[in-house]
Amino acid sequence: MKNRRYAMKISVIIPAYNSEAVLMDAVQSVCNQTYLSYICEIVIVNDGSKDQTAKVMQQIAKQVTQVPITLINKENGGASSARNAGIKAASGDWIALLDADDEWLANKLERQVQTLQEHPEIDFLGCGSDDRTLRILFHKVTKLYHASVRDLCIKSFPVTPSILFRKKIVDTIGYFDEHKKYMEDADFCLRVAEKFQYYYLPESLVRTGHGKKAMGASGLSANVKGMYLGMVQNLKDAHQRGSISIGFYGMLRIFSYMKYIRRCILTKLGK
Known part of the structure; x- marks a missing residue:
């Protein structure tokens, strides 16, 4: 048992919808963790899947012996609902999120736990994915980074399957907003950053979507307009909560629209 001096129990949450072909790979990536x-x-x-996801879940529960498996079947309500x-069923004091079509590298939790050991003030820790470099405007993030609300208004990060956070956070800010269809994970992150110590580790420790592009390829992210409108609503909400000034909010609306136009062009060009 490695470095148990930093006592923590991590519950890994995997929402699954029509994920029969990929769910086992996601679970196996958790079981392969060095920590x-x-x-x-x-x-x-299981968020009301129409394929054989429920059957695959039962197979996983029988085959996986390294870690206790909890199975929940519910009516379809979306990723936030799942x-x-x-999170509500979790027994751990830390929550790690993973989507059914994503995978962790074997040292993902090792590097995050080591970082938390060195910086116990951290409440929320994300990391890089798919060998991408995080840039916030002209700033390239190359070391452990304490992110602000302003940063997250400019650039939504990290990817959801990289997130590790203290479960007690939801007692203060609430859960994922189940009324939002787009950018609900970005909304959650903004609310975390307003109240807690939000950090980013610039190491690529997650593989997302079995190789699909992050924007405009499939799923909800294919709806570029929906993503744009979702982010606009998040900015409105942040302004109403007093997290950003009216001047900064106005600048962000212009900036967001410019990004939306750029994404529309890139999507049409197939990039």
Whole structure:
């Protein structure tokens, strides 16, 4: 058992919708963790799948012996609803999020736990994915970074399957907003950054979507307009909460629209 001096129990939450072909790979990537002893359970939430996801979940529960598996079946309510169900059922004091079509590198939790050992003030820690470099305007993030609300208004990060956070956070800010269809994870991150110590580790430790592009390729992210409108609503909400000034909010609206136009062009060009 490695470096157990930093006591923590991690519940891994995996929402799944029509994920029969990929769910086992996601779970296996959790079981392959070098810091497996920190994981107290994997909670898989079937969000009303219409394929054989429920059957695959049962197979996983029988085959996986390294970590306790909790299975939840519910009516379809979207990713936020599934994540919330998993978080509420979790017994750990830390929550790690993973989507059914994503995978962790074997040292993902090791590097995050080591970072938390060195910086116990951290409440929320994300990391890089798919060998991408995080840039916030002209700033390239190359070391552990304490992110602000302003940063997250300019650039939404990290990817959801990289997130590790203290479960007690939801007691203060609430859960994922189940009324939002787009950019609900970015909304959650903004609310975390307003109240807690929000950090980013610039190491690529996650593989997302089995190789699909992050924007405009499939799923909800294919709706570029919906993503844009979702971010606009997040900015409105942040302004109403007093997190950003009216001047900064106005600048962000212009900036967001410019990004939206750029994404529309890139999507049409197939890039």
